[in-house]
Structures are given as structure tokens and as C-alpha cells.
Amino acid sequence: MAESEKPLLIKRYASRRLYNTETSDYVTLEDISGFIRDGREVQIIDLKSGDDLTRQYLLQIVAEHESKGESVLPINVLTDLVRSYTTQAGTMVPQFLAASFDAFQKSQSKWVENMNTINPMAKMPGFEAMQAQQEAFLKAMTAGVGVGGAWSGPSEDDSPKEGEDLDAIKKQLAELQSKLSKLDK
Structure with a gap:
């Protein structure tokens, strides 16, 4: 070894x-x-x-x-973890959590790879701001796992610019997610 x-x-x-x-x-x-x-x-x-x-x-x-x-862990997840210690399902929870986290890491890597390749979505208005927010979110969720460093948190540049409408951002994000799911197929 x-x-x-x-x-x-x-x-x-x-x-x-x-x-x-x-x-x-x-x-x-x-x-x-x-x-x-x-x-x-x-x-x-x-x-x-x-x-x-x-x-x-x-x-x-x-x-x-x-x-x-x-x-990082929502209250309902922590509650379910505590609950799993007192049920028969407790024997399956560790394997489920390990498989879920592994799948999350793989999908994160694939998403970042797709975001880093040149694609037509990059021409969408506000795309760069959404990409920065998504990367900050992923760093927060994994606390730097696989990245090799601690998360420094979102910077002021990652926040929406003045005048951007929250509904427009949500709509753009939904369109982006739809296009990403089509790329996976």
C-alpha cells in the first residue's frame, strides 16, 4: 500500500x-x-x-x-438519525447514507464538469451569477470535500446584482436545471 x-x-x-x-x-x-x-x-x-x-x-x-x-444537516435529518437508532431500520441507515453521499459527490462532479465546458447556456442573462451561487452552494454542502480546502463562504460578488428580480432568477434556475437534466440523458 x-x-x-x-x-x-x-x-x-x-x-x-x-x-x-x-x-x-x-x-x-x-x-x-x-x-x-x-x-x-x-x-x-x-x-x-x-x-x-x-x-x-x-x-x-x-x-x-x-x-x-x-x-449542514437539517433538523429533520438529525431527528431521523436519532430515530433510526431505536428502530430496526438502523441497520440499513449507514449503507443508505454512504450510498446517498457517494451519489451526491458523483453528481456534483458531473455538474461542475458540465458547467466548466463551453455550452450554449453560458449565453443566458445572469448565467454567471447563477453559476457562482451554485458553486458556493455546493461548497457549503460538502464543506470542501474533494476540493482540498475549507469553504470561505460566498463573497459579495456571488450575491444577485441590484435590480435582479428573484422570480426571474428562479425561472432561469428552473430552465438551467431542465437543460442539465436533458444533458444527463
């Missing part, structure tokens, strides 16, 4: 400090979050017991981001 394919091993000491075995220094949850955003697989092991704590720490990272107002 190549070095870049191995997960980054993080050891948790009894003091609960996290130790990066590659760089021989201590790291924080924010550092670990950065490694993951950069496309690195991470494995967190308790030094004393040898238990794999990766899932526990990943959930803690998600919870911290959610508590800071960086909400």
Missing part, C-alpha cells in the same frame, strides 16, 4: 491529547478536520486500549461545526 493511501494515524494518550505519528507533534480537532478536508483518511486509536476512536472523534468534529452555526 502506498504511503498516501495509508490513513494518517493519530494516537490518543491517557491525557486525551492527540498525537500525529507522521509529524511527531500534538494536534487538535481542528487540525484533524483540516487533514480530512485536504482529502486525507484519518484513524484515531487509543494508545492504552488500542480501541479505534475515529467515529467518536469525527462525530465530535461534526457536532462542533454544527454548534458554531455551520449547519
Whole structure:
């Protein structure tokens, strides 16, 4: 197995400090979050017991981001997740979520690829503004997954220009989505 394919091993000491075995220094949850955003697989092991704590720490990272107002998961999804722990459907939920997120990433990649190729839709009025808004939305939904960096949020240039009517933007977006779905077929 190549070095870049191995997960980054993080050891948790009894003091609960996290130790990066590659760089021989201590790291924080924010550092670990950065490694993951950069496309690195991470494995967190308790030094004393040898238990794999990766899932526990990943959930803690998600919870911290959610508590800071960086909400990605809607309340109804969180509610359904909690509900799935108490039902027989709980055994299918992890596979379903993994398959759904994989499909989302693939469709995002295809969408970005289509948006980056020259096409007649690029001549539509307001197309560039819609494209910038869609890219910001996708970055927010994936928090930089596969992009290699943290999302900096939409800039002022991404917002609709003065005088643009919201209904016109919605209509253009619907037309764009219709054309994109025709391209997929």
C-alpha cells in the first residue's frame, strides 16, 4: 500500500491529547478536520486500549461545526438519525447514507464538469451569477470535500446584482436545471 493511501494515524494518550505519528507533534480537532478536508483518511486509536476512536472523534468534529452555526444537516435529518437508532431500520441507515453521499459527490462532479465546458447556456442573462451561487452552494454542502480546502463562504460578488428580480432568477434556475437534466440523458 502506498504511503498516501495509508490513513494518517493519530494516537490518543491517557491525557486525551492527540498525537500525529507522521509529524511527531500534538494536534487538535481542528487540525484533524483540516487533514480530512485536504482529502486525507484519518484513524484515531487509543494508545492504552488500542480501541479505534475515529467515529467518536469525527462525530465530535461534526457536532462542533454544527454548534458554531455551520449547519449542514437539517433538523429533520438529525431527528431521523436519532430515530433510526431505536428502530430496526438502523441497520440499513449507514449503507443508505454512504450510498446517498457517494451519489451526491458523483453528481456534483458531473455538474461542475458540465458547467466548466463551453455550452450554449453560458449565453443566458445572469448565467454567471447563477453559476457562482451554485458553486458556493455546493461548497457549503460538502464543506470542501474533494476540493482540498475549507469553504470561505460566498463573497459579495456571488450575491444577485441590484435590480435582479428573484422570480426571474428562479425561472432561469428552473430552465438551467431542465437543460442539465436533458444533458444527463
